[in-house]
Amino acid sequence: MRLLYLLFLLLVCLIQTTPGNGKKMKNPECEKMGGVCKYQNTHGCIILPAECKSQKKHCCRA
Template sequence: MKLLFLLFLLLVCFTQIGSGHRGNLRFRQCEKMGGMCKNQKTHGCSILPAECKSRYKHCCRL
């Protein structure tokens, strides 16, 4: 019974680690495109089609 509980706990841990990793990949697209997440008030940069974590920022290449 203890072994079954430990296997279940391990499964839960791996699913949490896996889901967090996939979420970060979405936001790392900006870095892969050669940009950085900047505030929307930044002028003089070209906006790239990638997502940033904050809705007040956009992916910007200087």
């Protein structure tokens, strides 16, 4: 019975630590221009004037 209780607690802990709904934070300003926020070291994309939340990313359209 104790093992079942411990497994139940483990399951509850795992459910609470998973990110909410699996959705990523998106930048609507960049998406309106048809781009996606990507790291600055990406090549072969067109940089758009919209700003991303992170300083290490820029709005990019592939």
